[in-house]
Amino acid sequence: MKAIELNKQEPRQKYCFIVERLKDKEILGKINFSLSCKEINEWEIGWIFHPNFWKNGYAVEASRRVIEFAIKDLKVHRIIAMCYSNNIKSENVMKKIGMKKEGCFRRVKFLKNSWHDEVIYSFIHEDLNENY
Numbered sequence: 001m002k003a004i005e006l007n008k009q010e011p012r013q014k015y016c017f018i019v020e021r022l023k024d025k026e027i028l029g030k031i032n033f034s035l036s037c038k039e040i041n042e043w044e045i046g047w048i049f050h051p052n053f054w055k056n057g058y059a060v061e062a063s064r065r066v067i068e069f070a071i072k073d074l075k076v077h078r079i080i081a082m083c084y085s086n087n088i089k090s091e092n093v094m095k096k097i098g099m100k101k102e103g104c105f106r107r108v109k110f111l112k113n114s115w116h117d118e119v120i121y122s123f124i125h126e127d128l129n130e131n132y
Helices: 002-008 060-073 088-094 125-131
Strands: 012-020 028-037 042-049 078-083 100-111 114-124
Touching: 012 060, 028 060, 042 060, 060 088, 078 088, 078 100, 088 114
Parallel strands: 042 078
Antiparallel strands: 012 028, 028 042, 078 114, 100 114
């Protein structure tokens, strides 16, 4: 119920896009897009796809479409994405969609009984206009 209420919020602060394959409508994954800092109009993008659909470019294509929406409709200033530092596949998506690495937060996520680093990528409005 909370997700339904968030979808009715105006202005919207969170979007969840289900990604499906065009030819057969099979659900491949999803893209989350949410406001992370209202003061600077910064949004965070994230994705999750079933492993059967990795390495097909789906995450890159879907993320680019969400970014186009963000530029044209939401007029965002900045978009960020974060992942565990050992999540090379997700980091590669960030690079392919034109994001730039800002840095690494050391030992900020606790998972499976140990601490992990997290990397952050971003682009700002000017980068978005160059790439989209």
